[in-house]
Amino acid sequence: MTDAAARADATIGETLIDAHDLTKRFANRAQDTLRLSFSIPARQCVSLLGPSGCGKTTLLRVLMGIEAPTGGALTIAPGLAGNVSYVFQEPRLVPWRSSFENVRLPLELTGRDAERSGEIRTLLASLGLGERVEHFPRELSGGMQMRVALARALITQPKMLLLDEPFAALDERTRFRLQDLLLDLRERLGLQYVFVTHSIAEAVYLGDRVLLMNRSGQIDTDRAISFGKRDQSLKLSSEFNAQVRAFSERFATLERDA
Amino acid sequence: MIAAMRRNLPAWTFLAILLVVWQIVVGAGWIASYLLPAPSDIYATTVELWPELRAATLQTLGSIVWGLTGSFAIGVSLAIAFFSVPILRRAVLPFCVFFQTVPIVAIAPLLVIWFGFGDTTVRASAFIVSLFPILANTLTGLEETDPLLRELFGLYKPSKWKMIRSLQIPSAIPYILTGLRISVGLATIGAIVGEFIAGGGLGSLIDSARTQQRVDLVFAGVLASSVLALALVLTIDLISGALLRRRPYTRSG
Numbered sequence: 135m136t137d138a139a140a141r142a143d144a145t146i147g148e149t150l151i152d153a154h155d156l157t158k159r160f161a162n163r164a165q166d167t168l169r170l171s172f173s174i175p176a177r178q179c180v181s182l183l184g185p186s187g188c189g190k191t192t193l194l195r196v197l198m199g200i201e202a203p204t205g206g207a208l209t210i211a212p213g214l215a216g217n218v219s220y221v222f223q224e225p226r227l228v229p230w231r232s233s234f235e236n237v238r239l240p241l242e243l244t245g246r247d248a249e250r251s252g253e254i255r256t257l258l259a260s261l262g263l264g265e266r267v268e269h270f271p272r273e274l275s276g277g278m279q280m281r282v283a284l285a286r287a288l289i290t291q292p293k294m295l296l297l298d299e300p301f302a303a304l305d306e307r308t309r310f311r312l313q314d315l316l317l318d319l320r321e322r323l324g325l326q327y328v329f330v331t332h333s334i335a336e337a338v339y340l341g342d343r344v345l346l347m348n349r350s351g352q353i354d355t356d357r358a359i360s361f362g363k364r365d366q367s368l369k370l371s372s373e374f375n376a377q378v379r380a381f382s383e384r385f386a387t388l389e390r391d392a
Numbered sequence: 393m394i395a396a397m398r399r400n401l402p403a404w405t406f407l408a409i410l411l412v413v414w415q416i417v418v419g420a421g422w423i424a425s426y427l428l429p430a431p432s433d434i435y436a437t438t439v440e441l442w443p444e445l446r447a448a449t450l451q452t453l454g455s456i457v458w459g460l461t462g463s464f465a466i467g468v469s470l471a472i473a474f475f476s477v478p479i480l481r482r483a484v485l486p487f488c489v490f491f492q493t494v495p496i497v498a499i500a501p502l503l504v505i506w507f508g509f510g511d512t513t514v515r516a517s518a519f520i521v522s523l524f525p526i527l528a529n530t531l532t533g534l535e536e537t538d539p540l541l542r543e544l545f546g547l548y549k550p551s552k553w554k555m556i557r558s559l560q561i562p563s564a565i566p567y568i569l570t571g572l573r574i575s576v577g578l579a580t581i582g583a584i585v586g587e588f589i590a591g592g593g594l595g596s597l598i599d600s601a602r603t604q605q606r607v608d609l610v611f612a613g614v615l616a617s618s619v620l621a622l623a624l625v626l627t628i629d630l631i632s633g634a635l636l637r638r639r640p641y642t643r644s645g
Contacts, residue, residue, distance in 0.1 A: 239548075
């Protein structure tokens, strides 16, 4: 399915996540970290962009249920609840478990059939880790560790991935490769994601829609992005750069205001 | 290997000088040999009474292994129980400190009254002194898991026991190994003290050598017990090293 078609579908699809006046305030803060409303329809992939400390990660954690909101309403569609996987900023692999065992972890902990070893191997192989199945995290590069973390998030066959700046710590080449991997997973598995990033180009490249947050935890800009086909050459196109420039200017204003 | 030898060279050199000076001082008669036997005399006694020394060492080793195995099994189990049931921990842990603080020499006679003369008392003595370090270290290990990993595991809402089994226990393994390393030395002390009173092994060999004024044999017995303790610590180190090389039980990747 092309991105355009996905967009067209999304506009008529059901709402999967609906946040209405959602607020989050931490006990030790004078101000709300979050104060926003938005909804995400089925199939739409959203980039959450914003200066550091604007509450992007907090929003993602609230969506995952790691943090409880302090006010407002957050509605998760029944079909989606329990079918969401989270990818942390760092791979967060269990050091004493091999790649294989790290991917098996969610199955073991949720008491689902943990004997799907063929499936785990196939998944690891599809992420280019076929040769690293028995390796321990310390024997893997940062990019490989992140791919194991992705496999761990995918093994439960989620409908949605929540990703918290997962590629921020990686070198550029690896980051580009993993961005394309994510687009590919979306294409192949119909996977939907919310992707937190502070890179404007990354947000534009990966999102059907970019939500730009300001330092008060509010949504400053909410814009749909549509490209014909997404691959790295897109980043050289004028339409892509026009989007990036538009967000850059706004982003710079937000950082200045703070 | 060569690097290790080079690093330990000063220690070996010092030992060699010490032995030579000792030999000369005793050989020249400056110190009576019934107070301090010459190294050569100790060596001769060791060779002469090798079968007795060997049997005594093996008997002591047996008691240490018994005591340490008990400490390991009960210490780790208790730590897991304390970790899972906080009220149990608050109720019982203060009394476990007893095992750490009471001088083993003081309760060894009590053990003889309970278990009689022989191996049971010696094993109990080795057990009592070596329990606490394993218990305390395991408990620390269970408590000090990486909060980031705790959060990760929490995403899947596992049962408490599943969480303990797949996160806390593996995280505690390096701590348990450290506890074992401390405990093996203590178990050696506990066994020999037990043997002083309940008989058998190196403890009773040293004690009877003392009553017979065989200072050379006392030295040989002491030497054997040091070598035994050292060998046990090295064995634990080897096992730990092999285990951690096979599977990196560390706090962070």
